[in-house]
Amino acid sequence: MAQALSWVPPLPLLQVSAHDMESAETLLGAAEFVVIFLVARLLAEVLVRLNLPTLIGELVAGVIIGASGLHLVLPPELQGNISANLLHLISGLSSVPQDVVDTIYGETSVKLASFSQVGLYALLFLTGLESDLKQLLKVGDRALSVAAVGVILPFAGGTLGLIYLFEVDLIPAIFAGAAMTATSIGITAKVFGELKYLKTSEGQTVIGAAVLDDILGIVILAVVAKLATGGSLAAAPIIKLLIAAIGFVTVSLFLSRTAAPWFDRLVDALEAPGEKIVCGFLVLALGCFMATAIGLEAVLGAFAAGLVLSNSKHVHELTALTEPIVALFATLFFVMIGTGFDFSVINPFDPGNRDGLVMAGFLLIVAILGKVASGWAYWSQEKTNRMAVGLGMMPRGEVGLVFLALGGSTHILTDSLEAAILLMVIGTTFLAPLLLRLVLPTTTEGGNPELAGTTSS
């Protein structure tokens, strides 16, 4: 009993009372929240007035308060570099020593990352809810071509260019090429959603292709992870992944056509309050679990869960109930991406950066052209905005950062190649929403989401 309830804190924390520790945690958490949302919201207001996606404001907010700026909010892996002013403030207010606050910051940062992860799942769930299954099925073959070309061109161009133009070794060149195949499904979903283009045939093509790209990305990541750690390449796990992927898409599409009425009957039978959002999120959690269990990414499960419920008669309420969660937690997700961008490696006045910069310029051009070209990868009789499709596939965002983190942990990349990949990720992530805004005319002035449907079939 006594043993069960007494919590033994890690050694350096033993001198500090549990109440002070909790105060420091709460102060840090609340301060991070305020900093993140104040800066992101200020920038979002500027961008909205410039008629640009607010996502850019969230990424820039992350850069300003993160590793390249004020060091107020850092992703978990950059722990230990937090702003001395913030430590000083929290330490002063909570009577907890600065080094302990630093340790607590590490935990806060892990918690922020998990909130932001829930935000990403909620965003993909919302994207699924707002998707048009018929439209998505109609453009399925286009999405497949777009995904395939958007993987092959950047991979081939990046890998071969690095080998023949920059004399990079085979394995790191393959790794960099693989990083270039990524598409950030989060950023694509957010920008198309915000610009009210999600339900258009271009929007559904890009979302479908981003989903397929994510599936391909997992296979590619599995291969390069083996190459990077010097492991032998076996065909079995890759075939297993491919079978899982095909099974996943099949089951998702089947449930999207059949499961919504069951869900509606269940929700209608429930009487305790909060039944719609709880049941919706249960489906979301099950989707994430299933996708992860068969070796795919949880975001795919989140999207599939939303797609399954997009035919529910409660879809409008589910959307409305999910929106505040996305507004809070998905913002965290994009700001956290920005906090991890380290711009010091692209300072052109530092001669040590020059090699990386030249390589970065090359990778960036291949990364842009390869994905933009994917917009021309399908045949269509009707008028279609191919540039929007290509640009929609362009942002590498969080998926590019996953490749980078793997490269960093296996030490197969030189500093300049790592910097070049980071710059390629940053460049495509910022340019995509900017350029998309240029090629997608404003559909509605008043921000009425219903109007989005008018541009689709």
Added chain:
Amino acid sequence: MAQALSWVPPLPLLQVSAHDMESAETLLGAAEFVVIFLVARLLAEVLVRLNLPTLIGELVAGVIIGASGLHLVLPPELQGNISANLLHLISGLSSVPQDVVDTIYGETSVKLASFSQVGLYALLFLTGLESDLKQLLKVGDRALSVAAVGVILPFAGGTLGLIYLFEVDLIPAIFAGAAMTATSIGITAKVFGELKYLKTSEGQTVIGAAVLDDILGIVILAVVAKLATGGSLAAAPIIKLLIAAIGFVTVSLFLSRTAAPWFDRLVDALEAPGEKIVCGFLVLALGCFMATAIGLEAVLGAFAAGLVLSNSKHVHELTALTEPIVALFATLFFVMIGTGFDFSVINPFDPGNRDGLVMAGFLLIVAILGKVASGWAYWSQEKTNRMAVGLGMMPRGEVGLVFLALGGSTHILTDSLEAAILLMVIGTTFLAPLLLRLVLPTTTEGGNPELAGTTSS
């Protein structure tokens, strides 16, 4: 650069790939979510049909899946006792060894606790939004009497009874008495909200008294923590806390009367989407920060933030936007409380438990009578449901558990006294919503929240 992005995991985790680790984390998180919400929802449906508060279902769900039951979800301090079946399942699905999954479970559990904390803040924010400032001010003096009597009677009765009837030493007796003064503001807010009695004069009296009880509780906790660790009692920090408390209440009430128009003007000026929930939660985070910074509890700041915005013209939208967050995360909070209840100490067939059980019976009776009597602590000409007020002050819930955790960590309590306090906490927590349901007639059959106003002035 390379150093900045490479994350070095703790030693036992080095053999496992980052992707598998992430899979295990996602699987665990999703599985816990599904287990928690499936069981809580099932029980809530039963309770709603019995016309009882769903909160009881959430607490019982915690007991079933927690330390007293299936060991599927445990609070962070009980880490290491997780169900072998769950470990086996997650380990099998993610190819991560069971001991590593166990370590990851510890982190998942910390994350769940922080989500549940956000749920508590959101619930108190919602309670503030739904409060009626005029009513709250009108019953301010009643609330003060109720809080004072509800602290003095259980403390005096508990401490003296333990000393004279059970021959407990002075310091542990004072500690147990102090634990009996607590009122769970979370449970009170949830039950009165669910039964649509929040805006009645009884509801506002109980909420006001629970807030004041929380403030008194912090002072009491500071005193007994000093006593328990053998420190000398200085008047200065207690006077500082009292000044902070008075300042906090004054500033909150002032802002509640004045700040809403500023908030409305700000929200109206914003154009980027999600402005209402983001601004609302910014006020919430600032409230939590301020309350913690002056040494009070963050929940008080969350309630004050809601109260400040209760006069906003956007209050109905803010309420609607906060509700899904409360439905998800506050449920987590109450389930997590249940997971920490260890019923093995009250098994009457174990002779080692008998001493504790007799003492527990005594403490439970004093704990109930002391708080119920507080309902008669004020003078009123109008008809008032004094039993509802007294019962509203009764649940010790999470606040009682904070006292218990402190007692456990300082080792001043015998096993039987600790078991007795836990039983007192469990008993009052479960009895309060049950008995409240009996003394508060159903206000509305259809569950229309607008009807709640009809019972208030």
